[in-house]
Amino acid sequence: MHTENTAPGGRVSATAAAWAGGCAAWLAAASALAYEPASAAPGRINDPAAGWDHLWHEVIVDITIIGVIFALVMAWFLWRYRARKPGEVGTQSKLSPAAVIGWAVIPTFIFMADDFYLAANGWKLWNDYRDVPADRMEVKLESGMYSWDYTYANGVRTQNVLRVPAGKPVMLRMTSRDTLHSHFIPDFRVKEDSMPGRVTYLWFYPKAPGEHVVSCAEYCGVMHSYMAGKIIVMPEGEFKTWLDQEVAKLAPADKAVDKSAEKTADKPANPPV
Amino acid sequence: MSFNIKEWIFTTDHKRVGVLYLIGSIAAFGVAGIAAMLMRIELSTLGPTITTNPTQYNVWLYAHGAVMILGFQIPALTGFFANYCIPLMIGAKDVAFPRVNALSVWLFYVGIILALLTFVVPDPPDVMWTGYPPYSTITTGNTALYSFTVLVLGFASIIGGVNFLTTVAYMRAPGLKWSNLNIFVWCTLGAFVLQLIFVPVLGTAVTLISFDKYLGTHFFDPSRGGDVLTYQNLFWFYSHPAVYVIFLPFIGVVYEIVATFAKNRVFNHKVVLWGGIGGIVILSGEVWVHHLYVSGMADWIRIGQMVTTLLISIPVGLLVISLAGTLYKGSITFETPMLYALGVLFLFLIGGLTGIPLALTSLTLHLSDTYYVVGHFHYVMAVAGTFAIFGGVYYWFPKITGRMYNERWGKIGFWLTFVGVNIVFWIMMTVGVKGMPRRYYDYSAFPQFESAHQWMTLGAAILGVGFLIAVANWIIGAMKGAPAGDNPWRSQSLEWTTVSPPPHGNWPSPPSVDPDWTPYSYERR
Ligand code: HEM
Ligand SMILES: [Cu+2]
Ligand SMILES: [Cu+2]
Numbered sequence: 001m002h003t004e005n006t007a008p009g010g011r012v013s014a015t016a017a018a019w020a021g022g023c024a025a026w027l028a029a030a031s032a033l034a035y036e037p038a039s040a041a042p043g044r045i046n047d048p049a050a051g052w053d054h055l056w057h058e059v060i061v062d063i064t065i066i067g068v069i070f071a072l073v074m075a076w077f078l079w080r081y082r083a084r085k086p087g088e089v090g091t092q093s094k095l096s097p098a099a100v101i102g103w104a105v106i107p108t109f110i111f112m113a114d115d116f117y118l119a120a121n122g123w124k125l126w127n128d129y130r131d132v133p134a135d136r137m138e139v140k141l142e143s144g145m146y147s148w149d150y151t152y153a154n155g156v157r158t159q160n161v162l163r164v165p166a167g168k169p170v171m172l173r174m175t176s177r178d179t180l181h182s183h184f185i186p187d188f189r190v191k192e193d194s195m196p197g198r199v200t201y202l203w204f205y206p207k208a209p210g211e212h213v214v215s216c217a218e219y220c221g222v223m224h225s226y227m228a229g230k231i232i233v234m235p236e237g238e239f240k241t242w243l244d245q246e247v248a249k250l251a252p253a254d255k256a257v258d259k260s261a262e263k264t265a266d267k268p269a270n271p272p273v
Numbered sequence: 274m275s276f277n278i279k280e281w282i283f284t285t286d287h288k289r290v291g292v293l294y295l296i297g298s299i300a301a302f303g304v305a306g307i308a309a310m311l312m313r314i315e316l317s318t319l320g321p322t323i324t325t326n327p328t329q330y331n332v333w334l335y336a337h338g339a340v341m342i343l344g345f346q347i348p349a350l351t352g353f354f355a356n357y358c359i360p361l362m363i364g365a366k367d368v369a370f371p372r373v374n375a376l377s378v379w380l381f382y383v384g385i386i387l388a389l390l391t392f393v394v395p396d397p398p399d400v401m402w403t404g405y406p407p408y409s410t411i412t413t414g415n416t417a418l419y420s421f422t423v424l425v426l427g428f429a430s431i432i433g434g435v436n437f438l439t440t441v442a443y444m445r446a447p448g449l450k451w452s453n454l455n456i457f458v459w460c461t462l463g464a465f466v467l468q469l470i471f472v473p474v475l476g477t478a479v480t481l482i483s484f485d486k487y488l489g490t491h492f493f494d495p496s497r498g499g500d501v502l503t504y505q506n507l508f509w510f511y512s513h514p515a516v517y518v519i520f521l522p523f524i525g526v527v528y529e530i531v532a533t534f535a536k537n538r539v540f541n542h543k544v545v546l547w548g549g550i551g552g553i554v555i556l557s558g559e560v561w562v563h564h565l566y567v568s569g570m571a572d573w574i575r576i577g578q579m580v581t582t583l584l585i586s587i588p589v590g591l592l593v594i595s596l597a598g599t600l601y602k603g604s605i606t607f608e609t610p611m612l613y614a615l616g617v618l619f620l621f622l623i624g625g626l627t628g629i630p631l632a633l634t635s636l637t638l639h640l641s642d643t644y645y646v647v648g649h650f651h652y653v654m655a656v657a658g659t660f661a662i663f664g665g666v667y668y669w670f671p672k673i674t675g676r677m678y679n680e681r682w683g684k685i686g687f688w689l690t691f692v693g694v695n696i697v698f699w700i701m702m703t704v705g706v707k708g709m710p711r712r713y714y715d716y717s718a719f720p721q722f723e724s725a726h727q728w729m730t731l732g733a734a735i736l737g738v739g740f741l742i743a744v745a746n747w748i749i750g751a752m753k754g755a756p757a758g759d760n761p762w763r764s765q766s767l768e769w770t771t772v773s774p775p776p777h778g779n780w781p782s783p784p785s786v787d788p789d790w791t792p793y794s795y796e797r798r
Contacts, residue, residue: 055633078605114586123579192569
């Protein structure tokens with residue numbers, strides 16, 4: 001048994017260090033959790049896509065720092081402790097019990113603090129993704145091998161092209177008539193699977209006129225990679241004109257009453273199909 | 274050593290069983306690697322390149338994924354390394370049930386043959402290695418072949434697990450305490466515990482899809498009272514722990530290599546066992562929903578498993594710190610096995626850290642099912658695991674064959690693969706973040722990614738050459754390498770105390786160890 005201890009951290013009173021580190025880590029974690037995910041003030045809309053870019057940036061910085069520290073320490077060890085002469089062996093001595101605990105507890109608390117910090121931020125953004133603003137346009141989506149079939153509230157139907165007005169949140173209530181599909185809009189940083197027997201939803205916030213690719217992100221069959229569509233964001237006036245024209249073309253029986261004004265901001269429940 | 278094919282087929286010697294596992298799994302790696310190369314070539318131009326039939330691509334992808342995991346990595350790690358090393362590391366003559374062991378390797382070969390039938394049956398499975406219904410129950414592809422392949426390979430692995438748990442429990446050399454077992458042994462036991470608990474769940478899942486498809490049941494058909502998500506839960510309830518079935522033994526191999534080439538004790542040995550390995554075994558069953566973040570699961574469980582997923586960073590972090598710490602005050606040399614082990618650390622660092630965004634449910638709403646995910650899991654599991662396997666084969670090569678491989682070609686092969694994988698999988702993650710979906714035969718909707726795809730194909734060619742050099746190096750080394758001696762790396766671990774290659778029964782008289790002996794005690798001379 002060694003009494004002298006030269007291992008890293010062995011000389012400092014590791015128990016004291018563990019307590020200090022642990023308390024600091026818990027404080028950090030607690031403050032991260034206390035960071036109450038404020039829901040959007042009335043009338044203000046938290047755009048999940050912007051939130052995604054922000055959080056992504058934050059996480060990339062976080063993991064880059066961890067990665068660079070680890071890599072540098074490792075590279076330094078490899079250089080510093082390379083074998084100088086044949087037959088040499090390593091000289092690391094056994095950790096004292098306090099150091100063993102310190103080297104378990106301190107990293108644990110540090111990782112845990114970072115985990116909770118990230119979890120709190122991830123959760124906040126998650127709420128933005130799942131709470132749909134009250135002032136929204138709802139469209140039903142039925143996916144099938146291999147097309148996206150949209151139905152507007154007033155009964156207008158389109159295939160593979162979804163036209164929406166700029167400046168209004170759009171929510172899709174989705175189901176599938178055959179296999180799994182996943183309605184993926186890279187530009188709006190969102191996807192969710194559609195499947196038979198359940199209704200899922202997603203929403204996005206198209207702010208300016210333009211076109212965006214839709215692609216299928218869940219393997220759904222032979223032509224999976226060809227299941228592409230398009231979202232066309234139009235100025236509000238143009239969109240209205242287009243929608244009115246389409247309604248006019250509908251047979252009376254296909255027309256539906258638009259009830260979208262009655263929605264509240266919420267996580268929508270999943271009604272049966 | 275005279276060669277008698279009958280002796281090999283009917284062998285019950287754990288070392289030969291292990292070598293049979295190695296040969297089978299490297300062959301499987303070759304086949305799945307060719308499938309990967311075909312995919313990469315197909316993707317090198319927009320639109321059709323070498324096949325105009327999307328199903329052809331989907332079959333390659335199915336075969337690549339299923340064979341790499343079930344036919345290469347799990348059998349190489351829990352079949353070859355476990356068989357070859359565990360009895361030698363614990364100072365045993367053989368495993369507890371040598372005939373059961375022989376049965377498991379035969380079943381493994383049956384499984385490999387079933388998997389290879391993919392390339393010859395008229396309607397091969399095209400359900401991806403995940404086999405999700407409803408597609409798997411309505412496709413014209415042969416889903417039954419998928420189910421049987423999984424069942425046979427799973428069963429082979431389970432009986433291996435029973436065998437090794439018994440072997441380590443009852444056949445350790447006199448004086449060898451549980452806490453002084455090699456870390457590789459502990460890791461592998463952890464992996465086998467996971468296999469024993471979770472493989473039956475996978476068996477259930479794949480059996481039920483075949484019931485639905487061929488017997489007319491409706492487990493996953495909502496129009497008749499079933500539910501499609503049930504399958505995904507069952508599948509990942511196994512297949513997430515399966516990632517640790519691969520991870521644990523491969524990090525165990527890395528420990529053996531790093532300790533030997535740093536000639537050092539393992540840093541914080543006890544915490545590795547209880548915090549690292551134990552922590553992973555315990556947490557591994559509580560994170561499967563992170564594979565279902567976009568599949569329509571209830572919100573509360575998506576959030577809950579975001580937290581458990583993030584917590585996995587703790588045991589994994591303890592392992593990485595311990596590996597780095599093992600270099601501290603070491604006396605490090607850089608032979609080929611060590612290069613691969615350090616390569617694993619590097620790849621695993623990138624793979625592990627790029628998993629953190631994926632743990633966050635909200636970020637995954639964009640990243641899921643893109644090339645970002647594919648790039649991430651190749652770093653963290655596919656390629657890191659493969660590097661560990663290659664490093665491990667180099668490391669124990671002198672023990673297995675009694676001969677030495679060629680060091681220079683070993684290093685050349687390593688560097689080619691290392692450069693190649695970073696080209697392929699780094700670019701893969703970057704196009705994924707920009708929106709490239711996975712499992713795409715044709716990415717015409719994303720023409721902007723064509724040049725990135727071409728770079729990936731080039732990278733794949735480079736890494737392919739590197740792997741070929743390694744395998745050629747083994748074959749040539751096994752036939753005419755210079756005699757290696759019994760312990761060329763001057764390791765302290767028990768497997769190096771017998772002659773190379775070890776005879777049937779391993780030691781003339783069974784070894785025993787002092788109570789304060791550990792496999793990593795370099796200082797006490
Ligand atoms: C060594 C060179 C490798 C290359 C060039 C390679 C290439 C690829 C590519 C291009 C894909 C995705 C294609 C797509 O989504 O359309 C893929 C998927 C996959 N690879 Fe690899 N891979 C390699 C090694 C491995 C290894 C060693 C494993 C072992 C586990 C592995 C496991 C997988 C799995 C599970 C998938 C997903 C299959 C699916 O989507 O169902 N790969 N690989
Ligand atoms: Cu689809
Ligand atoms: Cu699809």
